[in-house]
Amino acid sequence: FLRxxxxxxxxxxxxxxxxxxxxxxxxxxxxxxxxxSFLYKALGTSLAVCQDLVHIKSQLHLFxxxxxxxxxxxxxxxxxILAFCAESHLDLxxxxxxxxxxxxxxxxxxxFISRLKVLGIxxxxxxxxxxxxxxxxxMEISCAILETRDSQEFEFSYKLELLGYMLxxxxxxxxxxxxxxxxxxxxxxxxxxxxLKPSLTMEENRELLGQCFKSLFPLPxxxxxxxxxxxxxxxxxxxxLYVRSLEALGKLVETLLEEEPxxxxxxxxxxxxxxxxxSGKEWERERALQASTQxxxxxxxxxxxxxxxxxxxxQFGVELSRLTNEERAVPLVVEKLIxxxxxxxxxxxxIYGKSGSINKIxxxxxxxxxxxxxxxxxxxxxxxxxxxxxxxxxDLPNPLxxxxxxxxxxxxxxxxxxxxxxRGVYSVIDQLSRTHLSTLERLIFHLVRIALQEETNRMSAxxxxxxxxxxxxxxxxxxxxxxxxxxISKTTTCVExxxxxxxxxxxxxxxxxxxxxFAENKAKSRLSLIRRSMPQETFHQFxxxxxxxxxxxxxxxxxxxxxxxxxISCLLCIQGQPMNLxxxxxxxxxxxxxxxxxxxxxxxxxxxxxxxRVVSKYFPPEQATAFIEATVESMLSASPTCATxxxxxxxxxxxxxxDAMLDKAKENAELLENLYSTTIASFSSSWxxxxxxxxxxxxxxxxxxxxxxxxxxxxxxxxxxx
Numbered sequence: 001f002l003r004x005x006x007x008x009x010x011x012x013x014x015x016x017x018x019x020x021x022x023x024x025x026x027x028x029x030x031x032x033x034x035x036x037s038f039l040y041k042a043l044g045t046s047l048a049v050c051q052d053l054v055h056i057k058s059q060l061h062l063f064x065x066x067x068x069x070x071x072x073x074x075x076x077x078x079x080x081i082l083a084f085c086a087e088s089h090l091d092l093x094x095x096x097x098x099x100x101x102x103x104x105x106x107x108x109x110x111x112f113i114s115r116l117k118v119l120g121i122x123x124x125x126x127x128x129x130x131x132x133x134x135x136x137x138x139m140e141i142s143c144a145i146l147e148t149r150d151s152q153e154f155e156f157s158y159k160l161e162l163l164g165y166m167l168x169x170x171x172x173x174x175x176x177x178x179x180x181x182x183x184x185x186x187x188x189x190x191x192x193x194x195x196l197k198p199s200l201t202m203e204e205n206r207e208l209l210g211q212c213f214k215s216l217f218p219l220p221x222x223x224x225x226x227x228x229x230x231x232x233x234x235x236x237x238x239x240x241l242y243v244r245s246l247e248a249l250g251k252l253v254e255t256l257l258e259e260e261p262x263x264x265x266x267x268x269x270x271x272x273x274x275x276x277x278x279s280g281k282e283w284e285r286e287r288a289l290q291a292s293t294q295x296x297x298x299x300x301x302x303x304x305x306x307x308x309x310x311x312x313x314x315q316f317g318v319e320l321s322r323l324t325n326e327e328r329a330v331p332l333v334v335e336k337l338i339x340x341x342x343x344x345x346x347x348x349x350x351i352y353g354k355s356g357s358i359n360k361i362x363x364x365x366x367x368x369x370x371x372x373x374x375x376x377x378x379x380x381x382x383x384x385x386x387x388x389x390x391x392x393x394x395d396l397p398n399p400l401x402x403x404x405x406x407x408x409x410x411x412x413x414x415x416x417x418x419x420x421x422x423r424g425v426y427s428v429i430d431q432l433s434r435t436h437l438s439t440l441e442r443l444i445f446h447l448v449r450i451a452l453q454e455e456t457n458r459m460s461a462x463x464x465x466x467x468x469x470x471x472x473x474x475x476x477x478x479x480x481x482x483x484x485x486x487x488i489s490k491t492t493t494c495v496e497x498x499x500x501x502x503x504x505x506x507x508x509x510x511x512x513x514x515x516x517x518f519a520e521n522k523a524k525s526r527l528s529l530i531r532r533s534m535p536q537e538t539f540h541q542f543x544x545x546x547x548x549x550x551x552x553x554x555x556x557x558x559x560x561x562x563x564x565x566x567x568i569s570c571l572l573c574i575q576g577q578p579m580n581l582x583x584x585x586x587x588x589x590x591x592x593x594x595x596x597x598x599x600x601x602x603x604x605x606x607x608x609x610x611x612x613r614v615v616s617k618y619f620p621p622e623q624a625t626a627f628i629e630a631t632v633e634s635m636l637s638a639s640p641t642c643a644t645x646x647x648x649x650x651x652x653x654x655x656x657x658x659d660a661m662l663d664k665a666k667e668n669a670e671l672l673e674n675l676y677s678t679t680i681a682s683f684s685s686s687w688x689x690x691x692x693x694x695x696x697x698x699x700x701x702x703x704x705x706x707x708x709x710x711x712x713x714x715x716x717x718x719x720x721x722x
Contacts, residue, residue, distance in 0.1 A: 016055045019046040023059070040077035044084025056089060060096040079137065086144040090154075093144075128180050131169055135185045138162050142192035156196045163208065166190050170215045178225055178238055184245040187212055191252040194259055202265055205256055210272055212252060213291070216245055217276055221283045240411055246287065247408075247431045250294035254433075257298050267541060269295055274548055278637035282557045289552060289563035296545075296570040301433055315368050317395045320435040329438035333368055336377070337389040338446045345382040346449060347456045352467050356384030364388050393443075393471035400440045400472040405431060409473060413490045413497075422501060425494060443472070448502045461503065465496035542575045543623025546615060546653075547630025551638050551646035553595060553608040561604075562596045568611065575618045587614050601641055608645050612652035619653055627653065 022043040029036040047056050063081055067074045086093040145154055169186045190208065194200070200208070219225070222242050226235040257266060273295065276288035301321050315323065315333040323331035345351045355361075360380055365388055367375045377385055393400065401409060405428050412424030432440065447468065451461045473491040475484040546568070553564045569588055591614070594607035619627075628650065635646035 013052075016050055016052050019043055019050065019055075019059055022046060023062075036073070036077070037080070040080040041084060044081040047081070047085040048088040053089070053092060056085065056092060057096060060085065060093065064096065075133065079140065083140050083144060086141070090144060128182060131182050132185060135166070135169070135182070135189045138166070138189045139192045142189070142196060145196055146192075154196075155198055156193075159193055159196050159198065163190060163193050166193070167208065167211055170211060173215060175215070175218050176220060177228075178219055178241050178245070181241060181244070183215060184241065184248040187245070187248040187252055191248070191255045194252070194255050199259065202260070202268060205260065205265070206268055206272065209252070209256060209269065212249055213272060213276065213288075216249055217279075217284045217287045218281075219283075236411070240408075243408060244427070246290060249291060250298075251431060253291060253295050254298035257295070263540065266295075266299060270541075270545065270548075277548070277552060277634070282555070282560065285552065285555060286557050286560040286563065289549075289555075289560050289567065292549065293563050293566045293570065296567055296574075297433070300570055300574050301435055315372060316365060316392055317397065319397055320439060321433075324435045324438075329434065330442045331439065333372060333392060334389075334439060334442060336368075336372065336375075337385055337392070338442065340377045341382065341386060341389070342446065342449060345386065346453055348382050349456070349458050351382065351450060351457050351459055352386050352390065353459060353463060354383050356381050356387045360384045361387050361391065365391065390467070390471055393468070394474075398436075399474045400436055400443065401429075402432065402436060403474070403476040406473065406475055409494050410487060410490050413494050422497065425497060429498075440472070443468075444498055444502050447499050451499060451503060461496050461499040462492075464499060465492045469495040539571075539574045540623070541626075542571060542618075542620060543625075543627035544630040545571055546619075547627045547646075547649075548634055550608070550612065550615075550649045551631070551634040551642040553611060554601070554604045554641050554645035556639070556641070558596050565592055565595055565611075568615065572615065572618060575620075601644075604641075605645065605648060609648050609652055612649045616653050624654075 022039055026036065026039055029039065043059075047059060050056055060081070063078055067078050082093055082097070142156075145156060166186045166189050169182055173180070173183045190212070194205075194208075219242075222239065225238050225242070253269065257269065270292065273288050273292050276284055279285050279288070315331070320331065323333065341351070361384055364375070364377075364380050364384055368388070398404075408428045408431070409425065412421060412428055415421045415424050429437070429440070447461075447464050450457060450459055451464055454460050469488070469491040473495060475487060475491075549564055549567050549571075553561055553568075555561055555564065565588070572588075588611070591607055591611050594603065595611070631646050631650045635643045635650075638646060
């Protein structure tokens with residue numbers, strides 16, 4: 001409200017006077033207090049609106065020099081002023097920090113850290129709170145830069161230095177326990193910094209990502225860390241840190257791929273992960289496979305979008321990623337329904353609280369699913385339209401706030417302090433994928449507009465939360481029904497909290513239309529750049545990735561098998577475009593339980609072979625060589641069970657795909673030589689699975705190729721048992 005009011009007045013003298021008045025009021029309130037915290041934000045806002053640069057500089061200098069940095073509330077207050085002011089005067093704010101940093105110490109400390117010493121932070125300091133303060137400052141400064149109009153041209157000269165300190169923080173965290181948030185917060189900060197210019201080289205990114213893997217993957221199993229710490233409170237804390245750490249890593253993977261969307265970098269990232277697949281520790285393999293799922297999901301959603309309105313008109317019951325592309329961050333059906341309701345139903349009493357005609361709801365849904373562009377919403381009652389929108393949200397295979405983050409949202413709602421709860425909920429929201437986050441933001445903005453007219457439409461934030469929580473924050477299907485009922489109050493309160501917070505922000509910090517258009521255009525430009533940078537005709541890594549991942553469908557951990565299932569499902573979504581994957585999705589759903597349960601090895605092999613037959617329907621023959629090489633490599637480095645699975649996958653894929661793949665393979669004499677040498681070596685292995693896999697491979701190549709036949713004759717007696 002203050003920013004909007006001062007902007008409308010457009011009088012620098014008035015804004016300057018307001019900032020002086022707010023400054024004088026500071027002494028009237030104790031620290032810490034809500035009133036003083038508000039004054040800091042209000043003062044920063046008044047400086048952001050003010051155009052008198054001399055006044056702004058003098059005020060920043062005054063606060064930087066007069067603040068007691070040993071007091072945490074005072075430090076946070078200065079940070080608030082700087083952050084708000086930087087939104088409009090970034091260069092001036094940075095210069096003020098630089099000038100002040102040069103005066104506070106005669107000791108030379110390289111770069112930007114000397115300017116942050118005013119906050120009580122030094123690199124050698126082992127105090128966790130000081131480290132977290134530095135990390136928070138890094139994220140806030142990064143965000144402030146990214147929100148400026150010239151962020152794509154701005155060269156942040158302290159980027160490499162700050163990345164180095166974040167990596168140092170990660171390296172010093174213990175590998176045998178997980179007790180502080182420093183690790184995952186530092187990973188998040190690295191993600192923020194990675195978006196800034198200058199861009200890092202591929203080698204620098206590789207080193208950065210590799211170090212993050214080394215910090216997280218070797219941690220002991222979650223159960224062991226919880227067991228060693230004892231109390232239930234500690235267990236909840238450790239579990240929360242663990243989940244946030246792996247999700248922060250997933251965010252970093254997504255960010256790095258967006259910043260360097262090339263086939264070479266994608267392959268580099270996967271190869272970094274693949275080195276962990278052969279680990280003898282099952283929990284390390286599981287984490288690497290989880291990160292692989294995050295990498296493939298990021299590739300599918302930001303680079304290889306499957307959206308094509310000419311191929312499928314279906315709007316209900318499909319994944320969000322199928323309804324979006326680089327030009328449309330929010331599905332067309334959402335925009336169409338919400339825009340109409342905002343134009344014609346904002347003041348309708350009981351909007352979303354009352355239901356429409358069942359027959360009309362069915363008719364409208366069918367029309368949107370058949371030909372969305374030609375549906376005339378004027379033909380339907382506003383309550384019918386609102387009911388159809390709620391139905392669309394309920395039908396999403398994965399709700400807006402996602403099954404994966406459901407427990408995290410509930411965990412955040414269990415925090416005692418409201419501030420902590422708000423911070424926790426928004427921290428979880430930040431972990432949503434781009435498509436889910438964009439659509440959720442549009443929905444919440446819509447609900448805010450509805451709630452602001454409560455006096456007319458009788459729909460408060462609480463009433464809307466009661467309606468929408470079951471639609472967007474649903475519990476997974478595997479949740480105990482009694483537990484899901486007990487969770488209703490938490491999910492409703494969570495959605496209400498988000499709506500109320502956004503209502504407050506709407507009133508206090510409403511951006512002007514130009515800023516909104518700028519942000520939208522910048523996002524469109526960025527996604528267009530990503531899409532153009534990688535070819536869309538075919539997925540050239542499909543064969544090699546299947547060969548590397550599929551053998552672990554028989555891993556000893558059920559959770560690892562779950563991640564392998566997700567990886568292969570994601571690969572099929574990418575490779576299947578523009579084919580219809582409806583029947584395949586149904587087959588995979590049937591296999592999911594077989595793979596992720598805990599059956600005996602033979603049952604696992606059968607389920608894995610069934611999945612191989614599903615994959616074979618979409619296997620490109622020209623990638624036979626890459627597939628065979630990757631599978632053989634997996635066969636030699638995996639456990640006996642996974643080595644057996646590798647042999648089974650090779651047998652199924654090569655036989656199901658017919659002669660086409662072998663015709664490609666037999667033209668490669670070098671490959672046959674390598675396979676011959678590998679097979680000979682494999683028969684001397686003590687692992688039965690590897691010997692069986694080698695026998696399968698030898699038999700298939702004998703069956704399909706005339707060349708090199710004499711070299712394989714000495715293996716015939718080994719193939720008799722096939």
